[in-house]
Structures are given as C-alpha cells and as structure tokens.
Amino acid sequence: MGAGASNRRTVRGEYASIQRNRSGSVESADVQTMTCPTCHGKGTVDIEPGQSPEQLVALIPYRDKRLKPRRTKLYVGLTVTMCAIASGLLLFFLLPRSVSLKLTEPRIIGYAEVGNNSVVVDVNCTLSIINDNFLPITVGSVEITVRETAVQLGGIVINSSDASISMRSTKEFVYSVQLKFRGKQGLSVRKLCAGEDWRNHKLNIVFQEYVQYTFLMSSEKLENDSYYLLNCIKPGTTAPP
The missing domain is CATH 2.60.40.10 (Immunoglobulins)
Structure with missing residues (x-):
C-alpha cells in the first residue's frame, strides 16, 4: 500500500515538474484538478493558473465511437448517386433532338x-x-x-x-x-x-x-x-x- 502511494506521488511530482517547465514559474500547489469531461468520469485533468476549463484540450481515445461517425459511407454514396441521377435527367431532357x-x-x-x-x-x-x-x-x-x-x-x-x-x-x-x-x-x-x-x-x-x-x-x-x-x-x- 505504501509503495503504491509512493509511486503515485512520484508520478504526480514528475507531472508537476513537466508543467513547471512548460509555464516557467508555475508551482504544483497552484495547479487545480478537475474531472476529465471526456473520460466518462474515470480520469482527471490539471488546470494551470489563468486557464479555464473551456480552454482545455481533451484527448479522445482512438477507438472512441465519436471519431467514427456512423453511415458516413452510406450518406456519401446516396449523395453521389442522387447527383448522378439528376445530371442524367438534365442531359436526357435538355439534349437537343431532331x-x-x-x-x-x-x-x-x-x-x-x-x-x-x-x-x-x-x-x-x-x-x-x-x-x-x-x-x-x-x-x-x-x-x-x-x-x-x-x-x-x-x-x-x-x-x-x-x-x-x-x-x-x-x-x-x-x-x-x-x-x-x-x-x-x-x-x-x-x-x-x-x-x-x-x-x-x-x-x-x-x-x-x-x-x-x-x-x-x-x-x-x-x-x-x-x-x-x-x-x-x-x-x-x-x-x-
């Protein structure tokens, strides 16, 4: 139990060190933690001083279904088919005949x-x-x-x-x-x-x-x-x- 807590503190310290390197002078005590809005309540994100939650960039897993809109191929295929039919009808009716x-x-x-x-x-x-x-x-x-x-x-x-x-x-x-x-x-x-x-x-x-x-x-x-x-x-x- 003590080893697990020690590992979490070590990771937390390394993350705070990275954040200080990025901001130049941000102390780990000033970093606020909030629940990640896109992680289904299973993770947290840190907010640096001067930032607002609206400025956060959320990382979405590659396999997340939101990155794969459903029926996209169907909609594209229907659009192309309808355009082809409309063009064919226009050519059929507007083509000069004898x-x-x-x-x-x-x-x-x-x-x-x-x-x-x-x-x-x-x-x-x-x-x-x-x-x-x-x-x-x-x-x-x-x-x-x-x-x-x-x-x-x-x-x-x-x-x-x-x-x-x-x-x-x-x-x-x-x-x-x-x-x-x-x-x-x-x-x-x-x-x-x-x-x-x-x-x-x-x-x-x-x-x-x-x-x-x-x-x-x-x-x-x-x-x-x-x-x-x-x-x-x-x-x-x-x-x-």
Missing part, C-alpha cells in the same frame, strides 16, 4: 390562263413541323419556294407569329401557293391542263421549305426539299382510274 418537316402531297385546286403562253396554277398544301424534343420550340418564320428544275415558279412566306410547338408534338401550317408558268413551260402546261389531247398529265415540281425556330435561346434553321409529281386534270373532271 425537328423535322413533312409536306403533304400538294393538290391542284385550279388553273387559269393569264396571257399568251402563261398559265397560273393554284396548289394547296399542308406543312407539318414535328418537334421531338422534350422542351417546346418557337417557330420564327416559314418560307416555301417552288421550282421546276432551275426555274422558280412561285413561293410564299407564312406568318407564324412566333408560334410555339410544345414538346413531342406536331403543328400544321395549311397554305395555298400560286405557281406561274411562262413561255414554253406555260404553253406546255396550258396544253396539258386544258386537256386538248385529254389524259392525265404530271408536273415534276420541287418544294423547298425553310423554317427558322428557336430552341433553348439558340436560333436554328431547318431546310427540306420535297419532290412531287403533280396531277393536272381538266377542271370539273376527275382523273380516270
């Missing part, structure tokens, strides 16, 4: 002679703009040009009034365009459509569509060529089978 044009087969609704070897043909068409994006687009302008080989026969500009096409939908523009044939072309069309030697005749026509639209603040231009063989029959007469 915008296509489809022109229904033009239909001649009439023709008229306007002079020597000049014929005017009225054609009715429907232009469909197909939006495959998951966001709406805004159509700025629609222009149709009709040609036969290198000769321009007519055209039209459709006032779309900044029409909006919602996601994954189609908008149709119905229009009529007047085609004028002159010279030899007009003479040929007049003979064909007047039915001097009556039979079905066809006109090889190229429709060129130009559409300007806006997607995600970016202006895009879409061009498409449609080739058709137009039937030209005598007015008031149906085509033979």
Whole structure:
C-alpha cells in the first residue's frame, strides 16, 4: 500500500515538474484538478493558473465511437448517386433532338390562263413541323419556294407569329401557293391542263421549305426539299382510274 502511494506521488511530482517547465514559474500547489469531461468520469485533468476549463484540450481515445461517425459511407454514396441521377435527367431532357418537316402531297385546286403562253396554277398544301424534343420550340418564320428544275415558279412566306410547338408534338401550317408558268413551260402546261389531247398529265415540281425556330435561346434553321409529281386534270373532271 505504501509503495503504491509512493509511486503515485512520484508520478504526480514528475507531472508537476513537466508543467513547471512548460509555464516557467508555475508551482504544483497552484495547479487545480478537475474531472476529465471526456473520460466518462474515470480520469482527471490539471488546470494551470489563468486557464479555464473551456480552454482545455481533451484527448479522445482512438477507438472512441465519436471519431467514427456512423453511415458516413452510406450518406456519401446516396449523395453521389442522387447527383448522378439528376445530371442524367438534365442531359436526357435538355439534349437537343431532331425537328423535322413533312409536306403533304400538294393538290391542284385550279388553273387559269393569264396571257399568251402563261398559265397560273393554284396548289394547296399542308406543312407539318414535328418537334421531338422534350422542351417546346418557337417557330420564327416559314418560307416555301417552288421550282421546276432551275426555274422558280412561285413561293410564299407564312406568318407564324412566333408560334410555339410544345414538346413531342406536331403543328400544321395549311397554305395555298400560286405557281406561274411562262413561255414554253406555260404553253406546255396550258396544253396539258386544258386537256386538248385529254389524259392525265404530271408536273415534276420541287418544294423547298425553310423554317427558322428557336430552341433553348439558340436560333436554328431547318431546310427540306420535297419532290412531287403533280396531277393536272381538266377542271370539273376527275382523273380516270
């Protein structure tokens, strides 16, 4: 019993000596002892003069559970997974997709002679703009040009009034365009459509569509060529089978 007390006093003296060396002039009698707040009541710490308990630095054992927060890997994994899913969804919905044009087969609704070897043909068409994006687009302008080989026969500009096409939908523009044939072309069309030697005749026509639209603040231009063989029959007469 005496040996144990002697050993404790020796350790206590050595600790006080270390404390005096650190402070320079602190006496062991001035050192106060208090229960260690992080040792579960099983240890004590010494407070030097001028110090307060709030200034103490507590030593926590390496195996203390407080140094190993639970489910940290789970939380980090969930955060990374959610960020990856959110990024994938953003890319999926914001990634630009195709915008296509489809022109229904033009239909001649009439023709008229306007002079020597000049014929005017009225054609009715429907232009469909197909939006495959998951966001709406805004159509700025629609222009149709009709040609036969290198000769321009007519055209039209459709006032779309900044029409909006919602996601994954189609908008149709119905229009009529007047085609004028002159010279030899007009003479040929007049003979064909007047039915001097009556039979079905066809006109090889190229429709060129130009559409300007806006997607995600970016202006895009879409061009498409449609080739058709137009039937030209005598007015008031149906085509033979």
